[in-house]
Amino acid sequence: xxxxxxxxxxxxxxxxxxxxxxxxxxxxxxxxxxxxxxxxxxxxxxxxxxxxxxxxxxxxxxxxxxxxxxxxxxxxxxxxxxxxxxxxxxxxxxxxxxxxxxxxxxxxxxxxxxxxxxxxxxxxxxxxxxxxxxxxxxxxxxxxxxxxxxxxxxxxxxxx
Ligand code: MN
Numbered sequence: 417x418x419x420x421x422x423x424x425x426x427x428x429x430x431x432x433x434x435x436x437x438x439x440x441x442x443x444x445x446x447x448x449x450x451x452x453x454x455x456x457x458x459x460x461x462x463x464x465x466x467x468x469x470x471x472x473x474x475x476x477x478x479x480x481x482x483x484x485x486x487x488x489x490x491x492x493x494x495x496x497x498x499x500x501x502x503x504x505x506x507x508x509x510x511x512x513x514x515x516x517x518x519x520x521x522x523x524x525x526x527x528x529x530x531x532x533x534x535x536x537x538x539x540x541x542x543x544x545x546x547x548x549x550x551x552x553x554x555x556x557x558x559x560x561x562x563x564x565x566x567x568x569x570x571x572x573x574x575x576x
Contacts, residue, residue: 435539435540435542436505436508436539442487443505443538443539444509444535445464445468445478445482446487446488446498446505447509447510447538448464448468449464449498449506450498450503450509450510451467451506452464453497453498454510458496460496479496482502486501486502487501487505488502512537512538512546513538515553516537517534518553519549519552519556522553522556522563523566523567523570524567
């Protein structure tokens with residue numbers, strides 16, 4: 417699991433290895449594909465391109481790479497399906513995305529800020545930390561007083 421340490425200095429961020437060992441770009445694609453299939457039943461290149469803010473040509477290149485690496489099966493006129501390993505990655509990143517979003521939404525932050533931060537964090541969070549955040553969310557939901565105290569403290573901090 418912890419075979420290779422992620423390196424962050426002087427590297428193209430999309431090539432930096434995540435906590436799970438895939439690159440960030442691979443995880444972002446599989447996350448989008450997983451979500452599109454969950455929501456619409458299929459994932460088209462045009463939708464992936466739109467969701468990731470990329471040109472269709474670069475998406476097609478990456479799709480072929482993901483096919484070559486065994487994450488998806490891509491047939492030009494029949495569309496795209498996730499393999500078992502692709503589905504696992506897409507689901508894991510989606511779960512991280514949802515949990516981190518849930519945590520941050522407790523604190524009335526700007527939605528764009530939440531999205532940007534979550535998109536970064538979802539790649540680098542380990543399973544043990546994920547469990548901590550999950551427990552935190554449960555406590556915050558169950559204890560309005562705790563949330564109130566935290567918000568008050570955050571307000572004090574932002575003033576200083
Ligand atoms: Mn995400």
